[in-house]
Amino acid sequence: MFKDNSLCSQEDYKKEITFDKLAKGKTDVIFLNGRHDKFDPKKKDGQDAHYILRECKNGGFKFGNYIGRFTFEGQEYIINSRFGKELEADLLKTVDSAFFSSSGSVAGSSGDIPMDYVFYASFISRLKLAKLSGFPSVYKKILFRDYALHGSLDVKNFIKKDQPFTGKISSRKSSRVPDEVVARVLLRAYDILVRKNTKFALYDKEIKNFLLANANGEMKSIRDIDAALNSKSVMNELYKDYKIALQIARIIILQDSRYTNESAVKNLNFGYLLYAPNLFELYVERLIRSVLGEFGGKFSLETQYKIPGSNLRPDFAIKDEKGEILAVLDAKYRHFCNANLGETDCKNLLQIKRYAKKAGSNTGILIYAKSNVFNGLGIIRHSSENKIFILSVLKNDNKTSADKFKKYLKKILETIKEKKIM
Template identity: 30%
Template sequence: MEIIDASVNQNFHFEKPESVSSTKLKNLAEKSALSLGRITAERDVAVVSFRQDFLLNSNVESEDDRLVLAIEKRRKNDVDEFYVKTGLYAGRISYGDVLFNIKPDCSNALYEQMLNYANHIYIDKTEDNGERKDHSDFPLIEYLFLSSLQRASVMGLPQEYSKQRYHDIKVHGGLDIQNYIKKDFPFMGRISSQKNERHYVQCVVDVLFTALKACRGEIEKNFKRLNLIKNELNASYSGKFPSQQTILKAQTHRVLNNPMFADFKQTLKFAEIVIRHNAILPDAKDSAIASGYLLDVASLWEVYLEHLLQTRLDGWSVSAQEKINLYQDCFFKRENRPDFVLRKDDGSCIAVLDAKFKRMDGVYKKYSDVDREDLFQIHSYAGYYRERGVKDIRCGLIYPLSQKVLEKNQASLYGLTEEYRVHDGSKAKFMVDGIYKGMDDCSVLDSKYSVADAEDAFIERLKFFLNS
């Protein structure tokens, strides 16, 4: 099978034609594009989203229409050129006779940090013993599964109580009256008893161990602490590959309602994708339009920024996906949801920010990195809060940056100079900023600039913008 590497949000303006053989791409170009609604109808494509309400904003296209992958043909100088267009989904997807490996448009270091935040893993990026880990060849879904399992298993594997019956020379727990009457008259030296004992949930053990076996090489290299969990699972493993029914039973087991084991809900979802991705699920279909797994990078970027803002902005409260009702009593009413609404603790200022996982070079060019719709949307949010009487309003768009610092990235709202502004005592500012993403496929941003450095620099610039 031919493999083509692509990046998220690629060829939006048809910048990069493919150099590979065009035979298979030509066949795919004749097919319709893969949208989210089309591929999720097939159970062989798993889509991971970190925010269930991510698509509630009525200003974006419906969930079913969101682009995942398309092959488009353009003729240039009497030669057919083929372009692989992608949406905001990373992962691996098999389409026709081609395997598309879609990576996020950022360094592996930043990507790993985003995944860790999404899994609620907050770690010091300084590696032990000076050894740097590299996940550049590590399948995304395996990383999500292993990191999620490592976090969820801190309190141990899911266990439940069940009644165990004994017929022995000593009493275990309490007397089993029913069997005592049936079996122990006349007394022959043994007595019936019963005891409630804790044991691992078999369906959960089978699913987790099967998924662990599929990525065992990465356990030894990057998740050594999971070796103990692997040994515990191995000791209780039934020896049977889990069917789809077994996986569903594990994912809906009552033991997961226990807050101690609630984190295993997400872990078991990742485990199912790992099992499917490694083609070891016995009831998988061969007739699917496409197969593989995808991760909603836009929601991942948003969740990452949400955690960063909530933990690093002292004196501000951060609300995500706050509902805004426009023209509520009219037939053209709309419901909007800005990504983040920041409120100063003393109530003197409100800031509205939108997260955009798109390319940002910070230079003026033919095709601007700031989409027209994104620009109008964030300004409409600012106008809404100004109409509600907010005297000090800030708004901005947050991107993964191609350079460490953007020049000329802030201005008064709409860029109006003093002579054109209404002098009513109010203030309003707009900015475009973000976090330096580093070089693609690099395990660090650069030798002297870490992800933590990029985060610190962004937070400092944001604080200055909010308080100036």
């Protein structure tokens, strides 16, 4: 099992697992967020630049923009954040808060969220959506002894006019019934995750009863999983949420200790990945809202703001009470190294400057996961020129410094506010 998070410095690697490999039907790895199957991997020198994991010659590993857990070619991989466990824990807590209230959080006693719990929460959420469409059904043959005649016959008219029989009488040989194998697979996955944390049962208390009413029994073997996934009942677009729920259920069941040793499971490729930049964006949004709350409603936040008259769309825009743009912000799940700027970081600087200009603001803020840029409070001052600030949420030792980030952002907004008054 690969759990190392050391960085690689070598130019060549013994092994590389890329997004492209996992997305080309070679595995059943599910991408829980991000652009899913619509995502086109970036190509660099003819190669997929979106790697999941790279193994160095010295045995270290470098992780890409994904976190998750999957089995690939007989080996299990646990992919953690390349920025360390502290930031990863904060990213997972952000997802947890999106699913559960503080009282219903699935966090452990330490406050940490196991990575698998995010996966389980997405399963429950998908089931809740699927339930709104009713339950998928299939045609089931009716036994001969249960045949019933259907139709009509005008006996009075038939006898009186001595007419030949023209009535329509037929018997049904099949009828539509709930797809029991689909319900059984979903029920087995649901029972597994509730066994691991009973708080999952609180998210929607009616899910289990709904599945029980349609299952009429238990899942017999892992072959039922493929039978459910290939069932015609879930091919209908109306039931697409059931299809996704079944794909997630497959992984929950196969990762359960009762099934992992089965020979049929050992040769399968399965698992899940989370696109960390999207989680980072949610985390940054929560920090920004926390700062804006200290201004008593004088500032508002817009996400994925589309600048009027253009196709530009920064991650965030902060507006004043009049609706004017005070600052545009972009979140970057990257390490900004001031002494060695890469091509991507140069593009990010030009991009945020362009955002600010088009939005009619003097302030652009890039929020990196990690940065070596010094942002002393003394350098945040009035200026008629465009200003670009680079903030980060991690220290050099990968310890989170959210409070420091919020302090700097608050100072920037106070400075903008004072400038508007002057």
